[in-house]
Amino acid sequence: xxxxxxxxxxxxxxxxxxxxxxxxxxxxxxxxxxxxxxxxxxxxxxxxxxxxxxxxxxxxxxxxxxxxxxxxxxxxxxxxxxxxxxxxxxxxxxxxxxxxxxxxxxxxxxxxxxxxxxxxxxxxxxxxxxxxxxxxxxxxxxxxxxxxxxxxxxxxxxxxxxxxxxxxxxxxxxxxxxxxxxxxxxxxxxxxxxxxxxxxxxxxxxxxxxxxxxxxxxxxxxxxxxxxxxxxxxxxxxxxxxxxxxxxxxxxxxxxxxxxxxxxxxxxxxxxxxxxxxxxxxxxxxxxxxxxxxxxxxxxxxxxxxxxxxxxxxxxxxxxxxxxxxxxxxxxxxxxxxxxxxxxxxxxxxxxxxxxxxxxxxxxxxxxxxxxxxxxxxxxxxxxxxxxxxxxxxxxxxxxxxxxxxxxxxxxxxxxxxxxxxxxxxxxxxxxxxxxxxxxxxxxxxxxxxxxxxxxxxxxxxxxxxxxxxxxxxxxxxxxxxxxxxxxxxxxxxxxxxxxxxxxxxxxxxxxxxxxxxxxxxxxxxxxxxxxxxxxxxxxxxxxxxxxxxxxxxxxxxxxxxxxxxxxxxxxxxxxxxxxxxxxxxxxxxxxxxxxxxxxxxxxxxxxxxxxxxxxxxxxxxxxxxxxxxxxxxxxxxxxxxxxxxxxxxxxxxxxxxxxxxxxxxxxxxxxxxxxxxxxxxxxxxxxxxxxxxxxxxxxxxxxxxxxxxxxxxxxxxxxxxxxxxxxxxxxxx
Numbered sequence: 001x002x003x004x005x006x007x008x009x010x011x012x013x014x015x016x017x018x019x020x021x022x023x024x025x026x027x028x029x030x031x032x033x034x035x036x037x038x039x040x041x042x043x044x045x046x047x048x049x050x051x052x053x054x055x056x057x058x059x060x061x062x063x064x065x066x067x068x069x070x071x072x073x074x075x076x077x078x079x080x081x082x083x084x085x086x087x088x089x090x091x092x093x094x095x096x097x098x099x100x101x102x103x104x105x106x107x108x109x110x111x112x113x114x115x116x117x118x119x120x121x122x123x124x125x126x127x128x129x130x131x132x133x134x135x136x137x138x139x140x141x142x143x144x145x146x147x148x149x150x151x152x153x154x155x156x157x158x159x160x161x162x163x164x165x166x167x168x169x170x171x172x173x174x175x176x177x178x179x180x181x182x183x184x185x186x187x188x189x190x191x192x193x194x195x196x197x198x199x200x201x202x203x204x205x206x207x208x209x210x211x212x213x214x215x216x217x218x219x220x221x222x223x224x225x226x227x228x229x230x231x232x233x234x235x236x237x238x239x240x241x242x243x244x245x246x247x248x249x250x251x252x253x254x255x256x257x258x259x260x261x262x263x264x265x266x267x268x269x270x271x272x273x274x275x276x277x278x279x280x281x282x283x284x285x286x287x288x289x290x291x292x293x294x295x296x297x298x299x300x301x302x303x304x305x306x307x308x309x310x311x312x313x314x315x316x317x318x319x320x321x322x323x324x325x326x327x328x329x330x331x332x333x334x335x336x337x338x339x340x341x342x343x344x345x346x347x348x349x350x351x352x353x354x355x356x357x358x359x360x361x362x363x364x365x366x367x368x369x370x371x372x373x374x375x376x377x378x379x380x381x382x383x384x385x386x387x388x389x390x391x392x393x394x395x396x397x398x399x400x401x402x403x404x405x406x407x408x409x410x411x412x413x414x415x416x417x418x419x420x421x422x423x424x425x426x427x428x429x430x431x432x433x434x435x436x437x438x439x440x441x442x443x444x445x446x447x448x449x450x451x452x453x454x455x456x457x458x459x460x461x462x463x464x465x466x467x468x469x470x471x472x473x474x475x476x477x478x479x480x481x482x483x484x485x486x487x488x489x490x491x492x493x494x495x496x497x498x499x500x501x502x503x504x505x506x507x508x509x510x511x512x513x514x515x516x517x518x519x520x521x522x523x524x525x526x527x528x529x530x531x532x533x534x535x536x537x538x539x540x541x542x543x544x545x546x547x548x549x550x551x552x553x554x555x556x557x558x559x560x561x562x563x564x565x566x567x568x569x570x571x572x573x574x575x576x577x578x579x580x581x582x583x584x585x586x587x588x589x590x591x592x593x594x595x596x597x598x599x600x601x602x603x604x605x606x607x608x609x610x611x612x613x614x615x616x617x618x619x620x621x622x623x624x625x626x627x628x629x630x631x632x633x634x635x636x637x638x639x640x641x642x643x644x645x646x647x648x649x650x651x652x653x654x655x656x657x658x659x660x661x662x663x664x665x666x667x668x669x670x671x672x673x674x675x676x677x678x679x680x681x682x683x684x685x686x687x688x689x690x691x692x693x694x695x696x697x698x699x700x701x702x703x704x705x706x707x708x709x710x711x712x713x714x715x716x717x718x719x720x721x722x723x724x725x726x727x728x729x730x731x732x733x734x
Contacts, residue, residue, distance in 0.1 A: 133221025
């Protein structure tokens with residue numbers, strides 16, 4: 001950010017003093033919010049302090065843990081003049097979050113059932129998250145100037161010298177207004193602020209100390225502020241400009257600790273209920289002592305002064321300063337390292353849960369997930385709640401249900417439930433639809449041959465599971481015939497289909513394969529879709545593989561229905577590839593049962609590959625990874641899923657730890673904990689996750705039933721049984 005001399009800044013739009021009302025008194029935040037710019041452009045926001053100075057704020061975000069080298073780089077990058085670093089955790093503004101989320105879901109096509117579901121989540125689930133301590137943490141670097149030009153120079157210099165892994169940007173006018181308007185708000189709620197000031201360093205604090213405080217059990221979910229006031233950098237002896245330049249490039253021997261010191265005042269403030277202030281004070285002081293901090297306490301009688309001393313105003317009135325070296329000053333900077341995807345959730349993506357510091361864990365569009373461990377009910381409730389939230393946000397959710405436990409979720413989500421056994425004909429009717437005709441030259445390419453081989457492998461495996469009576473010779477005939485049909489379709493000489501496959505087997509004399517597959521393929525008919533491609537169709541489609549409605553005979557084995565369920569999910573991915581739609585989630589529940597089918601590993605690998613290409617997210621739900629076949633494990637690792645790990649026994653923990661590359665002792669921390677505690681791992685980080693418990697699904701399902709009884713519901717439930725056309729039918733009813 002560079003500014004020429006011709007730029008003449010002026011103050012524009014100085015707000016009236018922002019206040020937070022207490023009980024009977026007005027508590028005034030002693031700073032106005034101004035915009036600096038030429039001709040009223042207002043390209044830079046600042047706080048106008050009572051003495052006429054200006055304070056500009058940079059928002060900081062660290063990219064990871066800071067070691068010794070990173071700490072020195074941060075020390076070299078801190079401004080030499082007065083500055084202040086503030087990390088503040090505050091509860092999210094629920095009203096604003098609800099309004100933003102509801103607007104975003106409607107912008108993504110939320111209407112009908114989706115709009116009603118979004119309203120339920122906004123009215124009931126978001127307040128539950130707020131009560132559980134959903135918060136937002138931000139770190140600010142405050143810089144000061146006597147006038148607008150001086151402030152611009154300070155900001156420009158800081159942006160040039162801060163380490164490259166420390167993202168920084170000026171705070172906006174809206175962000176400053178929100179900060180100033182809400183800084184003293186805790187005093188209006190009857191709570192008190194207690195605090196501590198650093199009086200002595202008993203040892204070198206570890207670089208990650210701010211996160212330890214943010215995640216401390218005594219401070220979980222509470223408004224917390226960590227602020228460091230730094231005075232000007234002073235030197236005991238003059239140092240040349242060349243020495244300064246080389247020191248900033250990493251030669252720390254040219255700038256010894258004794259040659260550069262500055263005054264530092266570290267303040268920690270926490271807002272609590274008066275009844276628990278004494279207990280919180282004792283627990284936090286113990287944690288600070290373990291960090292190497294010797295502190296003085298600030299009681300609730302000085303709540304107002306403590307809050308203002310922590311505010312980015314550069315004018316502390318509580319505590320005392322100590323002299324520290326430049327390196328020690330960097331160690332005291334309250335910059336928390338980033339947790340595992342620990343960030344404020346986008347407005348249209350509700351968080352899966354909360355970290356111990358109160359920030360939200362969420363997944364980006366298309367991000368795969370592996371949910372493993374825990375009791376069946378806890379694991380199922382978490383997966384169903386997350387899937388319903390995505391459905392409400394405008395995503396199309398497809399579920400392969402192995403246990404029949406998703407009927408209530410489909411009902412609550414205004415979706416449809418399809419019995420796979422009753423619609424095998426529609427699923428098999430799609431054979432070959434993913435093979436697009438190509439030119440003769442293209443048909444000879446390695447890519448075309450790979451596509452043919454993959455399709456033949458997947459189709460043969462699914463048919464073998466659906467018809468276990470096939471002998472080894474019959475399976476060989478089946479594979480050879482599928483290869484012929486694929487070649488012909490790619491060359492434009494006819495489409496592969498179930499009936500065409502059956503005729504070809506009979507013509508080629510493969511009597512055994514034709515007899516075994518005959519009852520299955522004869523009902524497949526012409527290509528038909530099990531579900532519509534319309535992205536604004538039912539928010540949730542559940543493929544029930546329990547065997548309900550399955551025909552008698554070869555098509556009814558349990559493993560065959562599981563394979564057919566994966567085949568239906570593959571069909572959905574194919575529809576996404578034909579008609580790209582943002583926001584698709586496919587849930588596989590439960591993974592162990594699906595992989596128990598001989599074709600499960602092949603089908604899962606193909607599903608993950610094609611979903612990644614189509615931008616769809618695949619969520620795998622499993623009780624354990626101990627018996628996961630290596631082929632399936634390799635396919636899942638290639639997809640790079642984030643993992644949510646619930647409680648497990650010792651043997652399952654060891655397998656899960658090996659799968660994610662984590663130390664087993666880390667997972668042992670889940671022992672004896674409540675079922676709402678989990679670990680989240682993404683291959684780089686691992687952090688605790690608290691899944692917010694609620695009975696949202698039961699409440700939604702009950703309301704849906706009441707609506708249908710009143711004749712106002714629009715829930716689509718597929719009638720069990722095989723329709724004459726082989727297509728699913730929908731009606732309002734069970």
